[in-house]
Amino acid sequence: MLRTEHLNANYGMFQALFGINFAIERGEVVSLIGANGAGKSTLLRAIVGSVPVAAPSVLLDGKPVGGSAEIDQLSRGIALVPEGRRLFPSLTVEENLLLAARNGRRGTWTPDRLYRELPALQRLRARPATALSGGQQQLVAVGRALVTNPDFLLCDEISLGLSPVAVETVYELLGTVIEEGMAVVLVEQNVRRALSKSSRYYCMLKGNVVLEGISKTADYARVSAAYFGD
Numbered sequence: 001m002l003r004t005e006h007l008n009a010n011y012g013m014f015q016a017l018f019g020i021n022f023a024i025e026r027g028e029v030v031s032l033i034g035a036n037g038a039g040k041s042t043l044l045r046a047i048v049g050s051v052p053v054a055a056p057s058v059l060l061d062g063k064p065v066g067g068s069a070e071i072d073q074l075s076r077g078i079a080l081v082p083e084g085r086r087l088f089p090s091l092t093v094e095e096n097l098l099l100a101a102r103n104g105r106r107g108t109w110t111p112d113r114l115y116r117e118l119p120a121l122q123r124l125r126a127r128p129a130t131a132l133s134g135g136q137q138q139l140v141a142v143g144r145a146l147v148t149n150p151d152f153l154l155c156d157e158i159s160l161g162l163s164p165v166a167v168e169t170v171y172e173l174l175g176t177v178i179e180e181g182m183a184v185v186l187v188e189q190n191v192r193r194a195l196s197k198s199s200r201y202y203c204m205l206k207g208n209v210v211l212e213g214i215s216k217t218a219d220y221a222r223v224s225a226a227y228f229g230d
């Protein structure tokens, strides 16, 4: 299990997270919803170590892993697909994937497997990553995390700004990943999609978790009130 315990996070003097208790079991799909600025990205960044936190507040299987660099979290099986993708612009699709694979763990996800799952990506492998469409770049961004073979895949707004067809392709890939037992955290702007793809959800507001529950039985009126802080 990956969890945070009373996690606080600051950007300088500004406190972005207040005592967050969040947990995800191996193989589980959990969504994280909330308005802009609620702290969803900060929570994911804190888990992978790109926002500093007190070491005991992020725990993997009961052991503190907070405060480590992102590359150390990859070796522990925690990978982030960051908001805005952040591909290396000077590298090709293939180079982006190979670099990630080298920093991650060995497993069933390799660049070749990814090309088999996504033949369109195979044809683009020699292109600079930034010469791709938004949807294609998002597939590379998800692929880059997948080839590190994580147990926990943290996805930050992977459907933002994509065409409906591109969103479908990205979620099809995630579907395969989930079926094979990888745990996924989904930060999603689209609340309906978030709830339909996850078994549990957390709703954040102003750096706090204000509501959590089972996605299937979520009461939309309550979720909406928590989301907007009514």
Ligand SMILES: Nc1ncnc2c1ncn2[C@@H]1O[C@H](COP(=O)(O)OP(=O)(O)OP(=O)(O)O)[C@@H](O)[C@H]1O
Pocket (backbone or CB within 6 Å): 011, 014, 016, 034, 035, 036, 037, 038, 039, 040, 041, 042, 043, 083
């Ligand atoms: N690098 C940073 N420096 C200072 N403040 C930041 C930084 N990144 C985020 N914040 C602030 O932290 C708070 C939480 O932001 P965060 O990006 O985690 O929210 P979010 O829920 O992911 O929203 P969004 O959907 O807009 O990404 C916001 O008030 C934001 O302005």
